[in-house]
Amino acid sequence: MTLDLLSALLIGLLGSGHCFGMCGAISTSLAAASGANQIRTGFAYNVGRILSYTLIGAIVGFSSSIAVSKLGVPLTLLRLFSGLFLIFLALYLMKLTSVLVVLEKLGHVLWRHIQPLTKKVIPVDSSAKALILGMLWGWLPCGLVYSTLTWSIASGSALDGALIMLFFGLGTLPMMLSLSLGGVTIRQYFQHSLVRNIAASAILCFGIYTVVIASFALF
Template sequence: MDGGATPPAVDAATPEAAAFLLVGLLAGAHCLGMCGPLVSVYADRLSKQDGTNALTLRQVRQHGLFNLGRAVSYAFIGGLFALAGTLFFGAFDSVTAVGSGVRATTGLLVGTAIILTGIGYLVGRSAAIDRLTPDVVTRLFGRISGWATARVDTLVGGPRILGLGAIHGLLPCPIIYPAYLYAFATGAPLRAAALLGLLGLGTIPTLFLYGTLLGQVSARRRATLHRALGAAFLVLGYISLSHGLMLLGIHVPHLHIPFYQPLG
């Protein structure tokens, strides 16, 4: 984007990775709206299978596997979105000016979408954001969730609970949509997979505590976390937006994070 030595890859990725982890940590309370009912169901089944309401080592293991399945699912799908970005941008690389314009436009669009999402959470309009999911998608994945809930007894007791967690990477979620868009804009599958994996790992503390100890998060606390989540999305959106502006020759303060670069 500008002159000077390229910073080390680890240093370049640190602000980006921290932002994704922060989004995950703050998004955990939001995830309860989607994952909470299923978590309650399988937590109840685990307790009945163990014949006790006390938390057992087996239950801790199963909750851990469930959440690991979610994180792996996010990472895999994020990598697929980034691979799609690689193919999309690569189609324009033969014409340098066109390729740069496409990457700049993508950065601007993705950054704007993520920033608008962040503003929605900041001003308490998260319910409106939830409604952005098309009805046909909601119905489709509602069936997937219903299928999983109906078979929860056969899935919770062993390693197959990983699959129960992995299903959540496919369920409609306004937290994950911006992250998948960001992954597409990077055009770097391995990096995107790592970032989405971090986001998934970040959601684990809240869902784990919900399934084992808490049982609920107050509406007031959830609203506070949503506002903080909005601020985190503003950071991610600005990273993408500033990248697009820099490609257009508009110099703005930015982080040295490598987005998609053509081969050669």
């Protein structure tokens, strides 16, 4: 489990350059609108976002525990599934495939019902509104989030699933908090093609390793 948490943290950190394309607009507008309360508002927004990730991780972790205990689905098979998704994520970050875009489009079915709620807390003129906005924005369809969620599925428990997504969210915090505070340097660093490809290569290696270990355990 320690390895899973560390991996989730690193995936969040290494893949967070992708977050600018998905969440950058809301984060930068938050920074512009928050004035003197910029730090407090930016922090509240990101806490809300990470809370949503944690909740989603608990939900899918609990669902997988039911699948394992009631339906007899092998946990190793779920681990193989998560490893394949890490490989897809790496290729997606390298811009070699758009397969995760399909998943993001499926996620828009739910997002269509959540997005209108975000307008009720805009303009963000308090930490409470920023927290709620973050909790809502955490449900935004994102291939990076979905790929990490497969680790929560493979965890086989609500608690472990929640912890995996908590650590993933913490990994994205440096990038997203920087955006919320109007940072530019860290954004340029994470979006650099060399950094992106190094991050994707690291995720690819871990995905292949996971698939190989799970395959040996299964077969």
